[in-house]
Amino acid sequence: xxxxxxxxxxxxxxxxxxxxxxxxxxxxxxxxxxxxxxxxxxxxxxxxxxxxxxxxxxxxxxxxxxxxxxxxxxxxxxxxxxxxxxxxxxxxxxxxxxxxxxxxxxxxxxxxxxxxxxxxxxxxxxxxxxxxxxxxxxxxxxxxxxxxxxxxxxxxxxxxxxxxxxxxxxxxxxxxxx
Numbered sequence: 001x002x003x004x005x006x007x008x009x010x011x012x013x014x015x016x017x018x019x020x021x022x023x024x025x026x027x028x029x030x031x032x033x034x035x036x037x038x039x040x041x042x043x044x045x046x047x048x049x050x051x052x053x054x055x056x057x058x059x060x061x062x063x064x065x066x067x068x069x070x071x072x073x074x075x076x077x078x079x080x081x082x083x084x085x086x087x088x089x090x091x092x093x094x095x096x097x098x099x100x101x102x103x104x105x106x107x108x109x110x111x112x113x114x115x116x117x118x119x120x121x122x123x124x125x126x127x128x129x130x131x132x133x134x135x136x137x138x139x140x141x142x143x144x145x146x147x148x149x150x151x152x153x154x155x156x157x158x159x160x161x162x163x164x165x166x167x168x169x170x171x172x173x174x175x176x177x178x
Contacts, residue, residue: 004087009055030166060171068156086116088116106136107120121139
């Protein structure tokens with residue numbers, strides 16, 4: 001069982017201030033950089049969680065373990081198989097933002113309040129995910145979307161796992177004044 005990283009995340013987000021700061025998360029992947037704008041106005045808990053996990057280096061070295069062309073790419077499992085997490089869960093923050101290409105959302109089990117560290121980024125418009133999963137960000141620019149779509153086009157096996165590892169080399173948080 002993975003270690004519970006909640007206290008580390010809570011410490012890392014103690015100074016997060018959505019009123020006066022904008023936050024982005026950038027993942028350096030083996031396919032290029034993905035810069036994500038976060039939506040704390042509709043999903044502050046999910047934004048803080050991703051910021052905290054990125055700040056403590058949780059995503060560094062993790063692979064994209066699932067790719068379904070035209071649907072999503074999924075990452076954030078420390079075990080690399082879609083069954084792991086940070087040792088805690090967060091509550092759903094369902095909202096009206098559409099799941100379309102470049103949208104960042106949290107993966108979970110059938111329990112709506114079971115999200116932890118696994119996230120997915122949509123590769124196309126996926127309306128059946130709307131209001132069922134917490135959308136909380138989107139690719140910040142065309143270059144980031146191109147990287148996402150290139151990952152979405154990698155060869156996969158019968159279990160939707162990329163045949164060659166696509167890694168998150170590192171994650172970092174970018175903070176700027178509003």
